[in-house]
Amino acid sequence: MCLALPCKVVAIDGDTATIDVSGMKKDVSLALVDDVAVSDWVIVHVGYALTKLDPEEAERTLALFAEIGREAGEQAMQETDAREIH
Amino acid sequence: MKYIDEFRDGDLAAGLSAAIRQAADPGRRYHFMEFCGGHTHAISRYGVSDLLPDGVRMIHGPGCPVCVLPVGRVDMAIRLALDCGVTLCTYGDTLRVPASDGLSLMKAKARGGDIRMVYSSADALKIAQTNPAKQVVFFAIGFETTTPPTAVAIKQAQALGLANFSVLCCHVLTPSAISNILESPEVRQWGTVPLDGFIGPAHVSTIIGSRPYEFFAEEYRKPVVIAGFEPLDVMQAILMLIRQVNAGRAVVENEFSRAVTRDGNVKAQNLVAEVFELRRQFEWRGLNVVPYSGLRIRREFAGFDAERRFPVDYVPVADNRACECGAILRGVRKPQDCKLFGTVCTPENPVGSCMVSSEGACAAHYTYGRYRDFQ
Numbered sequence A: 001m002c003l004a005l006p007c008k009v010v011a012i013d014g015d016t017a018t019i020d021v022s023g024m025k026k027d028v029s030l031a032l033v034d035d036v037a038v039s040d041w042v043i044v045h046v047g048y049a050l051t052k053l054d055p056e057e058a059e060r061t062l063a064l065f066a067e068i069g070r071e072a073g074e075q076a077m078q079e080t081d082a083r084e085i086h
Numbered sequence B: 001m002k003y004i005d006e007f008r009d010g011d012l013a014a015g016l017s018a019a020i021r022q023a024a025d026p027g028r029r030y031h032f033m034e035f036c037g038g039h040t041h042a043i044s045r046y047g048v049s050d051l052l053p054d055g056v057r058m059i060h061g062p063g064c065p066v067c068v069l070p071v072g073r074v075d076m077a078i079r080l081a082l083d084c085g086v087t088l089c090t091y092g093d094t095l096r097v098p099a100s101d102g103l104s105l106m107k108a109k110a111r112g113g114d115i116r117m118v119y120s121s122a123d124a125l126k127i128a129q130t131n132p133a134k135q136v137v138f139f140a141i142g143f144e145t146t147t148p149p150t151a152v153a154i155k156q157a158q159a160l161g162l163a164n165f166s167v168l169c170c171h172v173l174t175p176s177a178i179s180n181i182l183e184s185p186e187v188r189q190w191g192t193v194p195l196d197g198f199i200g201p202a203h204v205s206t207i208i209g210s211r212p213y214e215f216f217a218e219e220y221r222k223p224v225v226i227a228g229f230e231p232l233d234v235m236q237a238i239l240m241l242i243r244q245v246n247a248g249r250a251v252v253e254n255e256f257s258r259a260v261t262r263d264g265n266v267k268a269q270n271l272v273a274e275v276f277e278l279r280r281q282f283e284w285r286g287l288n289v290v291p292y293s294g295l296r297i298r299r300e301f302a303g304f305d306a307e308r309r310f311p312v313d314y315v316p317v318a319d320n321r322a323c324e325c326g327a328i329l330r331g332v333r334k335p336q337d338c339k340l341f342g343t344v345c346t347p348e349n350p351v352g353s354c355m356v357s358s359e360g361a362c363a364a365h366y367t368y369g370r371y372r373d374f375q
């Protein structure tokens, strides 16, 4: 029920956008969002675009995950090193 | 798929899991509630709980719109179809919800009710346009995510002057449900587990923004982290909550910054405010009557309100007494504590609300977690 997918807009005709979901084309309503352009990403729920997806923020979030993982790895290494020395 | 697969990456999950283990204080316990069924589903489906240290427990909240829909509301939809002879359009999720007299919308359809599954409110509108001789009612359920599309359909019906389209409005509000969990009288009845923080909804928040949660953070001193519905989003949110708890902080943080802003979608909010107003009270399955937690159609749009147009009144129906959903939704009990779980009550034959949709706590545990109980 709460399913909503990030989809790429491939065409716009008035208040209707055509989106591409893994090669499948589908029309959704743009009645709830302003300033959507072709090749933007939108989050689609029950046939309506709810909001735009910000690709830069998505990249930043993924980079943060990687960074957190790296730090955790380093800390784990230090802890094993410390144990081996003792 | 882009923006989905990256957020399910196994290596990144291992890194986040290690970071959570390092951040969690082994000397304390953390109880976090994920409000949304979408999060419950991700946690069960991807085994996120297995990646958490023992001291961190996730409690499944009431944020599954199908699960919280009370039987009396489904009964109204069935009466509209069978007694009033309308064409009832509904999202597929509600079709199997058990209603009174052993019925469901699916069974009512088999008895001759004109019940049609639609993907969108716009489809219901189209059915009304192409069938001018039929009264068409859209069974509108869901949280803030699904409400704006219903508002658009009503506005369009008005613009088109459609006299045969109306809406059975059952839309509910997230923040009132969270307050209810924190301070309802049942909290006294069942006691409550200490909730140390909330994972806030993903898609609901794209509409309402992060601002409405600031009240909880301040008033109840509970940290809130809004998170996306992918497993890595949930893990990152758990890490952020642990860090807040450790630091004694209680603020709203936004992990889902790729789609959620503080103000949310103002255009959608304005549409909803134009078409709907608060009901003084609304009954939730599993939570009882919650004040100011549901919406109804404003008088200006009365012609599109199925409750005013047809003689169907809401009659509350009590849940099965053995069902523990109320306690489960508050984190006091687990699905496997219920006597009916997996025997009398299964997803094919749900007794209580938490078993109804795959996003409900009991259904998610039945599908993905059951076998772990025996290990």
Ligand code: SF4
Pocket (backbone or CB within 6 Å): B322, B323, B324, B325, B328, B335, B338, B339, B340, B341, B342, B345, B346, B350, B351, B352, B353, B354, B355, B356, B362
């Ligand atoms: S297993 Fe069924 S009856 Fe028991 S609490 Fe869950 S939904 Fe209710």
